[in-house]
Amino acid sequence: MVPGWQFRNWQWLCFMLAAPVAVWGAAPFHVRALRGLRHGAATMDTLVSLGVVASFGWSTYALFLGGAGAPGMTMPFSLLPTAGDGTAHLYLEAAVGVPLFVLAGRRMEARARRGTGAALRSLAELATKEVSVRGTGGSERRIPIGSLRVGDRFLVRPGERVATDGTVVSGSSALDLSLISGESHPVEVGPGDEVVGGAVNSGGLLEVRADAVGGDTQLARITRLVEDAQTGKTQAQRLADAVAAVFVPAVLTIAVTVLGFWLGAGADAQAAVTAAVAVLVVACPCALGLATPTALLAATGRGAQLGILVSGPAALERLRRIDTVVLDKTGTLTTGRMAVSHFTPRADGLDPDDVLRLAATVEQGSEHPVARAVIAHAGECLGTERTLEPAAAVRDFTATPGYGVRGVIGGRTVTVVRPPDDLTRLPAPLPDAVRAAESTGRTAVLVTVDDTPEAVLTLGDSLRPDGYRAVDHLRRLGLRPVLATGDRAATAQAIARQLAITEVHAEARPHDKAALVTTLKEQGSRVAVVGDGVNDAAALALADLGIAMGSGTDAAIGAADVTLVREDLQAIADAVRLARRTLATIRINLLWAFGYNLVTVPLAAVGLLNPMLAAAAMSASSLLVVGNSLRLRAWQPSAAARTARRRPARSDSARHLATSSSGGDLSNAPRKRGTRETV
Known part of the structure; x- marks a missing residue:
């Protein structure tokens, strides 16, 4: 594109370098464009493919048949088309730039979405693969979990997971149910007590009678809830293609109309093709494709520095729009x-x-x-x-x-x-x-x-010492806090009083939390769930936005959209503020991208913008979008929030000390006076 750099036969070297990009690098766009045409659908891939084919195809014609392949040929950089000089111009930079920018944007999105399905893998890891079954005469044998049947008796040794839901026949031990039921600490079980699959045996040897197997277990139901909820979220990703269904045919119609108009008006064939190619090149959605990924990349990088990991652009959008936050207790509001x-x-x-x-x-x-x-x-x-x-x-x-x-x-x-x-x-x-x-x-x-x-x-x-201030910050942001915990009512009410939370749902099992999220959404609320255990995974996935504590389980983190690596509940408020700033940046980027098309497409249509200048304008638009997005790397939480993290407010410290000295209700009410069964 720079005339001073055009050495002898430069055009052939550029052609050799551009050909792999236009043919192999852009192949995914070509394949998806052809697939869409077979089904009568047009997407952004169609526009990218046509832009690459048009610019590379015209450049190939110019090199082999249009005189542009002659040794010593130079091509000036002009603002307006110059098709009357008898030499066809090359637009190889457009054939390379278009797929480059779009693929870069999609690469950023793919990296941000990496790990989808981690929740299901983590849940699957909780299920045992083999189980020791006790047969007649006291004999013992190992069988695959799929061969276990209702009524079979199996053994659970210390450190092993309970294979499936059942009833203890003999033995006593403490089971860690925190991942499944939300119990704060191990619960003592003995003959006649029910146990759930996935719980960890912390003590003695247990003999358990299987009451449910396969898809009927509580762990399997949680897995289905997570799977269904995550599948439902993908519907939001169809919005871009819905816009493209209108935008792409409009651009194609304009390009064909421009070509026909100039040919019908008696213009030179190269001038007509140049104008049509310019329309296709200038309409390629490079800035549009970079608007969200670059802002997301900058925001997620800054969020990571602040201890906030965001899974993707959809998560940021939902984070900005939430109005209700459902908080788990154990491991979230408390240290666990x-x-x-x-x-x-x-x-x-x-x-x-x-x-x-x-x-x-x-x-x-x-x-x-x-x-x-x-x-x-x-x-x-x-x-x-x-x-x-x-x-x-x-x-x-x-x-x-x-x-x-x-x-x-x-x-x-x-x-x-x-x-x-x-x-x-x-x-x-x-x-x-x-x-x-x-x-x-x-x-x-x-x-x-x-x-x-x-x-x-x-x-x-x-x-957690920062619990009250964190909940207070959420209220100041206009969010409604709700406490949902598997602990008993007395415990939940005590925590709620200390945090000034008025809406409490106690003794909530995984399906109860998921049902609560569904109810709140049906009432018109945009719900975020903050949790840390497998028992929270279904609610995290079903919510409009799932927020997992970084110290939580892999299943919770995999089901969540946002993970708080920083052990500070005020990171929730910081995440909301960052999301609002990021979405404002994305809106500016999209406004610029659409404004760029609105101005340049008419100029290209009337012949006032050649494909080379169209490619330059496209590149400049992309750079402006990237520059605007990179400003997020310097984003800072509010001064009040930074001060609060450095030094807790005196009222918070006094409140926490008063809570500690008065024996505030921070744990499960015991089933029997003073027993170790719950904390």
Whole structure:
């Protein structure tokens, strides 16, 4: 295109370089264009293919038959067509530029959408492939999960997943149901208790009778919900072809009309073809194809720096439009980790530090979350001079599922167990500590030394310190927060009170959360769901927008449109602000792209714009779109939000400290007083 760079036989080198692009590089456009024509449909691929074919075909004619292949031929860069000089001009830059820009845009979109289906793969990984079945006479054999039948009895060893939904026949253990049901921590099960496939066995050996297999299991139903919801989202992707169904025939009609008009008016054939080719080249949707991907690339890059991963342009569009946010509790609003919130010693008992050390020492023999929390709390509170005894120092250790642990340390018998039903036998202030724990939905365990009650430990999940401010920011953005959790009503209400959330849905299983999302959408709300577990995957996929915590499961992340890598709930508000800014940038890009076509197509039609200048204008339009999009790389959250992340507001800190000191309801209400079954 630059006359000063045109050496001898330059045109043939350009032809050799352009031919692979026009034939092989643009082949996907040609194939899809032919397929569309066979079905009587016109898409953007049709326009791209015609633009490449027209510019490359005319250049080929010019080289071989039009005199442009002569050695020493030079071609000036002119603003207007110059077809009367007897030499046909080359437009190879258009044949290369058109597919280059469009393919670059689609490449960006493809990278942004990478990982679609990860949710289904993650769900499939939860299902076991083989199962140990107990036959007659006590024999045991391994069979494929597909061969398991209702009524068969199978074994679940510690660390294994439950193969399918069933009922415990013998044995007792703690099952981690957080991925399936939303329970905060492992739940104790025994003979007669129902279990669900995909749960992880944290304790002893279980024998389970299969009650449902294959597609009837709860995990299979969740998988179907995710699959159906993700399939429904693809309908929004048809909008571009719907626009193209009108735009492409209009451009083709203009090009044919221009060619016929100039030929009918007695113009030179090269001038007529040049005008028609210019219309096709200038109408190629390069800027239109780059408008969304470049803004998305810049926004997703900036979002990644801020800990926000966005899956694609449709996700940004939905993120900007949401008006309702459904929040999960465990692992989302709370840390999902059990911790000791209170240690209440007997008024006239042993040294409290000694009691805590003995309790943590005996708990070293247990794998239960209560044990891990007690040991961690002792490590934080005790100095180096009061280190724990090694686990081997505990003699006669026993762990009773659903009750507690017992052991002998240095001649002292130490137990960490659930409190008795009759609290009047406990010395003050231990009864009040147990009642306070029960009223707030926390777990209370009693520490005894030589059969003498010495202390009560109160344990529970803790609210994220930035939870209140994050929910408040959502309200300021005009969003309606809704709490949906698998935990009990008392727990959910306590969390809602602390976060000033008025709409609460407790004891919500996966299908309940999905049904809630459907109901809200039917009421006209545009719903986003924030979650972290497999139990949230169906709701995440069914919502207008799914937001997964980066610390959550692969299934939740795969089903979500946005993933928050940053362990900061305020990233949700930042994501909404970034989406609104990105969509504003995309609208400007689209306005420029359509405006460019609106101005240049008429100029090309009347012969005032040759294909070379049309290609240059197309390139300039694309560069402007890219430049406008790259401004998103410097986007910053609001000053208030940045300050809040650097230093929590005093009111938030005071509120969090008050919550911690009052034993706020941050965990599941126990099924029995002080049991370890829930947290």
